[in-house]
Amino acid sequence: MDNNFVPPKGGGAGRTQVSRKHLVTYPKSLRTRFTIQTGGAIVSLVVAFALITLFAVSIHLYDAAVSDASSVYSGISEAHGTTLQVLLHEYTRKVDPHVWILKDHRVLFRSPNTTPYPFGPLTNAIVPHPLSSRLVHQREGLQYVVDWPLRPDIDLLGDLVLVMGITGVAAAAGGVLLGRWTTHRVLEPVKRMTHSVERMLATNQFLPVENPSRTDDEFSRLAGLLSQLVQTLESRWQRDRTLLADAAHQLRTPLEVIRGNLDILRDWDTIDRAMEEETIAAIDRAVSEMITLVGDLLTLEHVRNDGPVELAPYSMRPLLEDAVEDARALNPDLHITLHAVHTHRILGHEPFVRRALWAVLENAVKYSPPGGAIDIDIIPQGPFLGITIQDHGPGIPPEDIPHIFTRFFRGTNGHGKPGTGLGLSIAEALMKSQRGSITVHSTAHGAAFTLWFLRAPNSSPGSAEEPF
Template sequence: MTAQGRRPGRWYRRLPRWAQTVRFRLAVTNSLAVFGLGAVVIVVLYAGVASTVDQAALRELKQLRAELGMPADGPGSDTLHEAVSHYTKEKLAEYSLFGLGALFVLSAGTGWMLAGRALRPVDRITTTAREISGSDLSGRIRLQGPDDELRRLADTVDDMLDRLDGAFSGQRRILDDVSHELRTPLAVIQTNLEAVLSRDDVTEAERRQAAAVVGRATERMTHLVEDLLSSARRTAPAFGEQDLDAARVAAEAADEFAAVAAEQGVRVRRRLCRGRVVADAVALSRAVGNLLSNAVRFAPRGSTVLVATGQWGEWAYIAVRDEGPGIPEEHQSRIFDRFWRGRARGGADGEGERTGQTGLGLAIVRQIVEAHGGSVAVHSRPGEGSTFVLWLPDLDTRRAGGGESGGPPPADDPVALAAPR
């Protein structure tokens, strides 16, 4: 049975390549249909004419003999009648065969051209599909014309390419985010381990402190890998909600970056007040860590980075302030865009590319905070440093409002104004 199933395929592969195309099959089918119908018409006409030619020829022969004064049924009349009838049928057959041959040639040529015209959109779809590569899915067919089956097929392929492009773009964003996120905890681990291992007079308390910091950084990387696997399965990583003290989250982040900041000649100072929020501890710690990483990177040597928390009305906040070069007003609307790179310490705009920045840190911060119903704000002036504030609905407001706050967060800088607690 299997061998029999392969025989047609083997026989078909012996044909020339052009004879294996859909265009050839359509042309043959159309030409045979037209030729068959034409042949039926010609055969019917031939039969009808042949059946009447004898009587017509006989009447004309009798009329001619009468005009010549000859008897209508005289000698030789039958022979002459048969000769005229045979000649007429013979010519009719010749013309019919010639017409059938011409009809076959015309139907085959016309069928080939019509099939090619009908399949032209398919060729366009094939060409576009071949031109599309794994790194560039921007090509589209965009077939114009009537809303027929081929137009719907082309639109379906375009929709599929849109979905594939979106999926691949999402994967690339995930890889960019993961590479950015892994860099920070790895730097924390390396710095704290080097700080402990490079000294002989390290106390037991310092070892425990370094071990705790390394443990939290390792836990952050573990959660990050879990988020990556969840995203790869096309399921959005859900944030686990729990009651948190914003001051504790900020303190742990400050502990992690204290050694990193010290290496850069920067001191991390804290001004922590209680602020209760409902959030995912790992995600919120990641957001604060990104702010601290940026602050340490941009802060000049010998300066101070301030981490502050507190509560203002219905909102709790976590703020990170540096004494860096500041952000021009025209750039402040872009700093949360993906892949936008600012200015490195003492450098010019765009130098962030040469210092290894990916331009994803602040975009991730905004994504995390907005997923918790909050917002992120920046207060900065060139030469005066920058303050980034994470506004989150406080615990009571979040519960009373069903997960949302009653109004927008304050527009002021809580660090500069020493907001009420």
């Protein structure tokens, strides 16, 4: 592209100027915009009210003037002689009606406050006064002309306009102040929440969102939800940091094993066949341990991030039988007894149910002594159905129970045992995703883990005991 390109002087520049000419800049502050809109709305309402009021009052005053002129005409048209003169001589002020009685364009009678002739000087026709409402009637050969002065009404309208103008200005000023105060009160929580977010961005920390509102309004709920969101993000961030640190710590050992054995394999010509096979086997065990660890971590994070799953009714009998078969294959010397209820059904997600059962059962197999026994019981309890897996191993020390579901936690009796330390953490996460839970009870004669599932409808009692 040519960097020295200059647009033509014709259309291009002209269009640019037109677009800039019609560019409208709005205030950036929401408070200023709300204040302008509130003041404009109040001024518009006051002006509209004033115009409607003036129009209505003007019509009323004009109708009243016409009605009063008709009343004057009715009075003088019925009077004669001395009575008529007395009536006419009562109208002496400018604000009184102006009355003429004519015959053949000659004035016979008139009120003292009138001019000699009510006619135009050039047209010889009746010309109404510009500030009056004129009434002209013919009766019995006489022409009655009544001018009702409108000057008092116009003065009244002028006073009304002045009062409404002052009121409108005061209302506009009060509206602007009220709008600014109202928008300040309304937007103050947003302003403080914005400052909280800016402070978090500046410090790169998750901090509580300030909620200045003491009422249960929309902004208060927004601040509460934003605080919950920040707390959730903080907990996830801390969890991710802990996960990264724990994963790095757990992966360090197999990686060091792999590196050490690779150093041995570098001296290919100096090691014998037995040493070579032992080294490769150690590398294979380390890689398998890493694969298991990464798989467990992915499973744990997948369950925790996806949240609750869709539940369906399942019979517990086949699920428990499959888990017992796998446990028996893992340690054929164990005596596993299943106390099962054939008709009991649960609400769960089948892959998660199998994985949770196996995680707890595998843990029981791991801590059972050679030739020991494991008992599996079903405990109906209200809307829940508990699956208790009881081993007869060394049990769990009381100080370890609060941490038993923590990732990578290995209790006092867990040193030297195989595994990644994630099995019970995965089981707890799987149960929570199915709206269930897991509890533990331990004595000196073994530990019992109970998986609590939601009970499916139409699950009837009835028990059977069968050894495996």
